[in-house]
Amino acid sequence: MRNKLLPIAIWIILAAAAGCGGSYSPNPPEEVSFLDRAETQSRNGITITVAVLSREESQEVFGVDLAANGVQPVWLDIENNTGKPYFFMPIALDPDYFSPNEVAFMNHLKFNRSANREMDEQFSKYGIQIEFVMPGERDKGFVYTNLDPGLKFVNVTLYEIDGTENFFFYFEVPGIQPDYENVDFPTLYTKDELVYIDDEAELRKALEALPCCTTGSDGGGGGEPINVVLIGDPDDISSAVVRRKWDVTEADTGKFKFDLGRAFSPEGYRTFPMASLYLFGRRQDVSLQKSRRETDAAYRQRNTLRLWLTPVRYKGKTVWAGAVSRDIGSDLRIRKYWFAAQEIDPDIDETRDYLVEDIILSQNVDKLGYVDGVGVSTSEDPRYNLSKLPWWSDGYRAVLLFGKDQITLGDLGYFDWEDVDAIYDGGTGGDGTGAADEGAQGK
């Protein structure tokens, strides 16, 4: 009997030591390759280098799975070659950033005090000093931010006594496969198919001529309206939508994959795959979404924006046809497998107006206008989408032209087209000083 129990006892002790005690083995950041993806901006004697760590990279550097706790380290290197001290303010980058000891505490092991102490030291040592960077000095280290999957917007705000400097970056973070990576954009249109337009009247005609609505995969069936048009360099458009906290969408692999951790984490649903709608005979090229993150409503409530590259180029800029709608109901966790319909807000113009306001507040929009093309429908006589759900619209599509510079909203320009009476004929306003806009006060 005793002989039989002994190996079991040894096994239990070993398991306890390995499983609960655990060990801790981080690597210095210099040995991990994330710096290859770093981006650098220089202005007025300040040089900023930023890199966002993927899940695997942060695991390598810190020896623990930070993403599991919703933490995403951002590497910063701030070089001050001016004559003035600059104060780095991480609160503008993430109003809820984590402190080094906080991140360490999340990952503390149950019965291993020395490893825990080592962890505290590791996170503090690589955390960036939050204080004035003196002239000629350099400050580098990590800011522990809240996890953003897919695309991350990084705003580095430096304060000197008489003002602030802002540096904006956005990154594609490895780890998920966004649906647009499956699209081979250069081969979408041949050279002959491209239409170059430099004139506003012609642009208006081209945009009015876009199909009214999306279709099913066979080109038939009901669809949702093409109610927005985005014009600009892809980089400018993405930086604007990312700044307004839209998320990219993962490609749907079509495989049944049940991820238990994700089923109970609203965060995991920020990039959840989206159903395919068709325009020009193909599925949307890019899907973007913005889900409600504060509550568990992320499973049910999100705004979705589907974009298709059109063959039109306006003053050399790409033109994207878009369909925006507001998912108000069915649970994503159920929808995918039980084929529940995707409930949308039938007052689809409300969602379009939301998008216009939201994107304008990014301060990247030069010009706004409206064109016809969807066709009028009403709540008494609605149209129906693929899921046989009703929607109605005044028939206008919003046109947003993106620029390189920051446009304060008083300076927003207008296309002198449809006079969409009531909504934004005099234009909208706002300088983004809403509570959610960090750093706006400093500008």
Next chain:
Amino acid sequence: MPGLWGCASYCANQDTLDSSEFSTPPAKGCKVYAPSPDPAKDVPFKVRAETQSEDGISVSAVVLSDYESERIFGVNLARNGIQPVWLEIGNTTDKPVTLIYVATDPGYYSPNEAAYTNYSYANPVNEEMNEYFNKHSIKREIPAGGVLSGFFYTNWDPGIKYLNVSIYGEEQEKNFVFYFVIPGIKLDYQRVDWDTLYKKDEYVNYETEEELRKVLEAVPCCATRKDGTGENDALNFFVIGDTDNIISAFIRRGWDVTEPISVSSGLRAFKAYFSGARYRTSPMSSVFVYKRAQDIGLQKARSTIHERNHLRLWLMPVRYKGMDVWIGSVSRDVGSYFTFRTPWLSAHAIDPDLDEARTYLVQDLLFSGGVEKFGYIKGIRPSTPDDPHRNFMKQSWWTDGYRAVFVFGDDPVTLNELDFFDWEWAGENGAEVIEFIKAMSAGRKQGKPAAPAPIKPD
């Protein structure tokens, strides 16, 4: 889908009771939707309305309590995180103006969406609910000379709500800023009898910065036991100003007020401890200065109850240029653990690097636009990880010994208008930074654009 089971079983019962009606549409009225036919008449929420006007535009606003919104809309909206705000916007200018939904609440709910959260499965009253929510919602566009009123469906906030009604008109944006104390929740500062806290002749007023500095430096390092003995949490900042200006700056930056410790708040905290849920106004333990518990507790929750920044404020019997002076203690909760030291069996583990939380607060308040003048003073014995202070929960903490001093003004201040006390500065580079600040202050006094002389690094 809330209400699915309740309604389904109720409908099933009806079917069995009246099987002859089987072929008629399923159970019409199986659940009755009975919203208030005339909200303003049925529920006297308008008595709390606050009005502001500027350049021909007037805005009245009321935030509904959870009880009021349930009475009016006939469904529990708070449960789904929705807090209706009643707005009335008058436009006497000769051009239409627009209410910018997204700037007023970036995550607002559309009427159909707010209604949908209360749908029950295949229930004919869903349609009625949609109509009601739409009919009583406020539209974006206010025509020239017109008045519009209705509800705007915002995200739910407990205690005090900061509401920035953003209106675009005449090519410029106007922000009407309101703070509402929402009925239906007890708050810790409401139990303080402000009039008897100090006698009138107990207050000492100071007019000069040097006097102020001496008084604040002389404040003991730490909070104490109820009898005034021992060293508990560090007193690591001071806020000076009109109390309304101070609290509104905190609320603007997303800080929440705190419920006093009671059986119900304790139970909620206990539940939140085990579920890890968010409890934005969870009670705080009492910490004593002047032999009394904090007058006001404020907190900023992250995603769970375990992680939040929290601070406590005590009113001092001191005035600076006639303004109130408060002692503060701020720390960062990094997690919770089980303990018998508190009545609700859980306590927060604080970040022992206390200056980290102070630095967070400094950034947060400077961005609030409410701070006019800022500086640091000493007053706590510096300590290190190897030789830390310990509070009464036996948690260690360490600090460089500096305290932040904030003076709040009436008008919004942008960061580049901020003024500084040229006393001392925290951090490794503190000595150099203070030289810059002195140079800048001197420059500003002479009316020069402040361009401090560069210091060459060693």
